[in-house]
Amino acid sequence: MLESDILIENVNSIASLHSERLFAKLLFAQRGAINITYGGLIERAGRYVSMYHEHGVRPEEVVVIVHNDIEQTIYAFVGATMYGAIPSIFAHPSVKISPKEFSKTLALLLSVSRTRFLVAYRDLHDQVKGCIPADSIDLMLSEDVLAHSAAPALPTANPDKIVLLQHSSGTTGLKKGVALSNSSVINQLRNYASTLQLCQCDRIASWLPLYHDMGLIACFLLPLATGIPLVLMSPFDWIADPMMLFRAIHKEKCTLCWMPNFAYNFLAARVSETDLADVDLTSMRAFINCAEPISADSHQLFCERFRGNGVREDMLCTCYAMAENTFAVTQGGILDPVKIETLDATAVRNRKEAIPANCRTAVCQTVISSGRAIPNNQVRIIDDCGNELPERYIGEIAIKSDSMLNEYYNRPDLTSQGIKNGWYRSGDLGYLADGDLFVLGRIKDLIIVAGKNIYPQDIEEIVSGIEGIYPGRVVAFGIYDETIGTEEVVILAETVVERAKHLEIKLAIAKAVREQLECVANDILLLPHMWLIKSSSGKLSRPGNREKYLSELRAP
Structure with a gap:
């Protein structure tokens, strides 16, 4: 397993020895299932x-891939690695983004990547x-690829050569x-496979998009x-039919699945008892939550909701990951139970200390560990x-x-800012306790009210539990007010409750936030379902919704 330091050589080795081995089963809502063997993959990628x-x-030129078909995305990506080019998958347009805005963002991506090629x-x-300027961008259509015969991979001898480019594109740019x-990629895969105790009896189930590091590395390049074997479905099909994931796990006896935190709540809310009849999830050994931070309440909700189908607490694992490290930095729950701590919330906010709560603690905060550093990874708090x-x-x-980024592509300024003396500064807040990493949020998202640190995810979790609020559809952020010299707290929450009850819900939100966080919510807005926008990674975007609030809802 992973004998070569060259990514594509490992794939070629499997294809040459076991051409009929299944690489992936692709599930489509309309087209059914497609099996891709290693031999078929190499032929089509060729x-x-x-x-x-x-x-x-x-060779070593960037090829940007934007496609609405995961099968063609896979062939185009593997073909680029076989050719020695640098593939970069970018999100295709969704109905929530206007064609004009998408085209503008895509043009910027092509410019930043300094590429001449788009699939x-x-x-x-x-x-x-x-x-897209036709004189500088060669747009290749997947519909034309069948006119070409398969060509073999070009030899690649340099493990330090850039093999892929990950672009994280949010809704704000x-x-x-x-x-x-x-x-870097091979080191990550070796380190992570060892941590997961990966074996040939495993089978991965995923609905994650391939343009996001969780989907690209853990749920595509790792298998x-x-x-x-990989069982892969479109995120759009999964959103429309969440049971696709559980049916795939049941039928294919899958063992590993990575998901962001919102998916745990989404599945618990959207899957009906009727759908769950006769569904068996006991084959799973790890549902891996790779959001930062991770919600203990989401884990509990997911476990209780699907306990009757075989989900157990020891299946609920955690991970801290980022594209800059290829993927995983830490992993929890594979060998030992995931640690959960209850902290003195006042000490967290006022003194930046993670002090365990006791019977005299007035306000508590529950946090869940993202696990310990995987092999050849180090973590420190600065x-x-x-x-x-x-x-x-x-x-x-x-x-x-040993799996960190080579650079921010064509951005030496950003590379030198992010990496100091060999250490990458993540921009995330957290603390270490007995070797476990606890992630609290993003530095840029932190709300500072009169010198007190307020973590927006704490507000969002509290508000999500208020009756009448659509679970998981809450965003909190700060707006600096020059007249008072500090930030105001703004809360945007979606509801399907009639307008006559909105005041009652707002009062409940204000009371809960004030009592649990000792914080005043200055502006609480209840919005229709689907008003809030997400980034391309599937997470609600605080910066994007902050901009939307300022442009559409904030009084001048």
Whole structure:
């Protein structure tokens, strides 16, 4: 397993020895299931190799892939690695983003990537052709790939060569391109496979998009390079029919599944008792929550809701991951139970200390561990000046590993800002306790009210539990008020309750936030379901909803 330091050589090795081995079963709501063997994968990806050659792609050039079909996305990506190009998958347009905004963002991505090549489908070509300069971008259509015969992989001998580019694109604009080498990716896969105790009896189930690091690394490249079978479905199909995931686990006897925190609540709320009849989830050994921070309430809700189908507490695992480390930094729950702590919330907010609560603690806060560092990864907590902090002091999470990014692509300025003396500064807040990492949130999301630190996710969790609020559809953020010299707290929450009851719900929200966080909510707005917008990773976007609030709802 993972004998070569070159990603594609591991895939080629499996294909040459076991061409009929199943790589992935793709599930589609309309088309049924498609099985992809390793031999079939190499043959179809080889057609893209031929197309890239015909279009003049040079090795180590970036090829951006934007496609609404996961099958073609896989072939285009693997074909690019076979050819020695640098694939970068970008989200295709959804109904929530206007064609004009998507085209503008895509044009910016192509510019930042300094690429000449885009793989897409005909409908997208028709949508963006007026925004993409035809003289500088060669738009290759997947519909044309069948006209090409398969070509073999080109030899790649340098493990330090960049093998892929991850772009994290949110709703408010393009983020940094994370360039990863063969050695970084392979080191990550080896380290993580060891931590997971991955074996050939495992089978991975996923609905995650391939343009996000959780979907790309844990649920695509990990099974691809190790020979572990994958059951993959479109995130759009899963959102429309959440039972697709459980049916796949039941039928295919899957053992591993990664999900962001919202999915636990979503499944618990959207799956009916009728749907669950005769569904068996006992084959699972780990549902891995890879959000930061992770909600203990979400885990409890998920476990209680699906206990009758075989879900147990020891299946609920945690992970801290980021594209800049290829993927996982820490992992919890595989060998030992995930740790949960109850803290003195006042000490967290006022003194930046994670002090365990006792019987005299007035206000408590429950946090869940993201586990311990995986092999060849180090974690430390630092202050604003970069000095290491003792255990249970809250500061910025810094990491060091053998799977870190080579650079932010074509951005030496951002690379030097992010990496200091070999340590990557994550921008996340957290603390260490007995080797376990507890993640509390993003530094940029922190709300500071009269010197007190308020974590928006704490507000969001409280409000989600208020009767009448749509679970998990809450966003909190701060707006600086120059007249009072500090930030105001704004809460946006979705509800389907009639307007006559809105005042009662707002009062309940204000009371709960005041009593549990000793914080005043300055503006509480109840909104129709689906008003809040998400980033392309599927998470509610605080920056995006803050901008939408300021432009649409904030009085001038």
